[in-house]
Structures are given as structure tokens and as C-alpha cells.
Amino acid sequence: MGAEALRALLARVRYEVLPARATEEKVLAHVPRDVVVTVTASPVKGLEPTLALTERLTAHGYRVVPHVPARLLRDDTHLKDVTERLRATGVDDLFVPAGDADPPAGTYEGALPVLRRLTELGRPFAETGITGYPESHPLIHDDLTIQAMWDKRAHATYIVSNLCFDARVLGDWLARIRRRDVTLPVYIGAAGPVQRAKLLSMATKIGVGESTRFLTRHASWFLRFATPGGYDPERLLARGAAAFTAPSAGVAGLHLFTFNQVAETERWRRALLDRLGG
Incomplete structure (x- = not known):
């Protein structure tokens, strides 16, 4: 990937965090105000922790995107x-x-009735995001997930792809949704430089965030964080260079699943930008 293209992706970044006890402190200590922060929601704890953290981070000057599951x-x-x-x-x-x-x-x-209701309420939010599934959904056929994006397109302004570790799969998925005339901009969902031990600890403590549950259901992914030559976000970006930066792909930026390892994620991003001269 060319340095300029990679810098552009790293500049248009969103950090997903879980509404845990120490999240606010970690974000304040390590995340610049120009980085968008998204806050997940827990089916166990409900929406209140998400809404409360959103209010606090917004008051600190962050642009915050709360997750409101239907x-x-x-x-x-x-x-x-x-x-x-x-x-x-x-x-x-x-x-x-x-x-x-x-x-x-x-x-x-599901999300579509909520999106329709928000439209009926006069589209109170300038931006509204929906989920995309580069890899097969455990309960829904691939064609149906793309059809769902088509159905939601009139009520949403962008797509965030679910967590994926395979650049080829992401590239193929981008091509498929564009062939189906799904034209909404896409944020590529990828894990940050996550340490396996900390990820396991987070999953044990919380076990409820959408991202954490995804990894819990796919235990083999943990090996990517632990073995030599395993998962590396920079390598994912490099391998997906052509697919992610092609004008036809419509990639708006990166959505990094931090699993609350925001210090490590921001250090990685800054170090990569420094190496790229940005």
C-alpha cells in the first residue's frame, strides 16, 4: 500500500470501546480528540452504561457514536x-x-424497523450506521445479509464491516456489495494490535460486548494474537491495499476494535504514521 493511501486510512479512524469501569479514564489518557470513539452496548447491562459513557465522553470534547441495538x-x-x-x-x-x-x-x-422509525422521527442524527458481514453470519445466509443492507440503505448513511482478519475476504465482500448496488460508504472493521492475554481478560470480565462475543464464539481467532506471525493490523492493511483504496470500494476509513486496549492501539497508529512520515 502506498504511504499516502495508508496515511489517509489511519487518519480516518474510529475506535470502538466497551463501556467498562475504566474506559473513560483510558480514552481521556490516550485518545486524541480528533479520533471518533464508538461505544458498544451490552444485552446484559442494557443501554444505560453506553448512554452514560457517551454523555461523559461527549462532554470531554469527543465525537462519540453510541451503539443502540434494536x-x-x-x-x-x-x-x-x-x-x-x-x-x-x-x-x-x-x-x-x-x-x-x-x-x-x-x-x-432487527435494525430495519428502528431505522424506519428514526426516518419517521425526521432523521434526528446526521449520520446513521449499520452492520456489514464480510464473513458468514452464524444464523443468516450471506445473500440475505447483503439484501438487508440494500433494504436499510434508504435509512442509513454508512456501513461498518464486522470484525474480519482476512484481507481477501474483505476485498471480495466489498466487490460483492458494490455489484449489488449497495453504495453506502464502508468503514473497514479490524482488530487493533490486541494482546491475547488482555483480550482473554476482557472477555472474562465483560463477556457481553458484540466484538468480545464474536471472538469468544470463534476461539481459533485468539491464536492469531498469540502465535509468531499471527494477526498484525498493519499486515492486514498492506494485503488489502488494492481493495481498500480502490475508488470503487467506497472505503471511508477504519473502524478499529480496541477491546479497550486504547493505549496500545493509539501507540501503534502513531508509530505507523511516524514511519510513513505523517
């Missing part, structure tokens, strides 16, 4: 209350996955 919303009134609370905080970007709560907290089974 299956954690009780009904239309709850959605309206959450929307008003976030708008009062200054939030202008919302990420709406279906979520994993089983059973759902209320009437919403």
Missing part, C-alpha cells in the same frame, strides 16, 4: 427517549445493529 429497545417510546437524550448531549451519529439480546427487550427484532 433488540435492547423496549418500544417506540423508548427509542424516542433515547434519541432525545442523545441529541441533547450533542450526538449526531448513531450506530444501529440488531444486537444479540435473546429474547429482545421489546418489540424490535
Whole structure:
């Protein structure tokens, strides 16, 4: 990948964090204000920790994108209350996955009805994100996940790809969704320079974040963080260079799953930018 293209991706970065006890302190200590922070939500703890952390980080000057899973919303009134609370905080970007709560907290089974309701409410957020699945969803056929993106496109402004470690798979997926005329910009979802021991510790302590659950269900991924020559985010970017930077791919930037290892993630990003002369 050319240095200029890689610098551009690293400059358009989002850090996903889990709403744990020490998250606010870690973000304040290590994340620059020009980096977007996204906050996941837990089907066990509900939306309150996400909303509260969003309010605090926004007050500190960050642009924060809360995750509001459809299956954690009780009904239309709850959605309206959450929307008003976030708008009062200054939030202008919302990420709406279906979520994993089983059973759902209320009437919403998936993201599309929530997105439609937000449109009916006058599109209160300037940006609204939805999930993309480069790798097969455990419960949904690939063609259906792409069809879902097509159905949601009128109500969303961007896609965040779910966690993926394979540049080839990401590239193939980008090509597939573009062939299906899904034109929303995409943030490439990738893990930061995660240490396996810390990741396991986080999974044990929390075990509820969407990202953490994904890895827990795919235990073989842990080996990528532990073995020599295993996962390296820089290598993923290099191998995906052509696919990620092609104008037709419509890649808006990187969405880094930090698993709350924000210090390590930011050090890695800064060191890479320094080597690239940025």
C-alpha cells in the first residue's frame, strides 16, 4: 500500500470501546480528540452504561457514536427517549445493529424497523450506521445479509464491516456489495494490535460486548494474537491495499476494535504514521 493511501486510512479512524469501569479514564489518557470513539452496548447491562459513557465522553470534547441495538429497545417510546437524550448531549451519529439480546427487550427484532422509525422521527442524527458481514453470519445466509443492507440503505448513511482478519475476504465482500448496488460508504472493521492475554481478560470480565462475543464464539481467532506471525493490523492493511483504496470500494476509513486496549492501539497508529512520515 502506498504511504499516502495508508496515511489517509489511519487518519480516518474510529475506535470502538466497551463501556467498562475504566474506559473513560483510558480514552481521556490516550485518545486524541480528533479520533471518533464508538461505544458498544451490552444485552446484559442494557443501554444505560453506553448512554452514560457517551454523555461523559461527549462532554470531554469527543465525537462519540453510541451503539443502540434494536433488540435492547423496549418500544417506540423508548427509542424516542433515547434519541432525545442523545441529541441533547450533542450526538449526531448513531450506530444501529440488531444486537444479540435473546429474547429482545421489546418489540424490535432487527435494525430495519428502528431505522424506519428514526426516518419517521425526521432523521434526528446526521449520520446513521449499520452492520456489514464480510464473513458468514452464524444464523443468516450471506445473500440475505447483503439484501438487508440494500433494504436499510434508504435509512442509513454508512456501513461498518464486522470484525474480519482476512484481507481477501474483505476485498471480495466489498466487490460483492458494490455489484449489488449497495453504495453506502464502508468503514473497514479490524482488530487493533490486541494482546491475547488482555483480550482473554476482557472477555472474562465483560463477556457481553458484540466484538468480545464474536471472538469468544470463534476461539481459533485468539491464536492469531498469540502465535509468531499471527494477526498484525498493519499486515492486514498492506494485503488489502488494492481493495481498500480502490475508488470503487467506497472505503471511508477504519473502524478499529480496541477491546479497550486504547493505549496500545493509539501507540501503534502513531508509530505507523511516524514511519510513513505523517
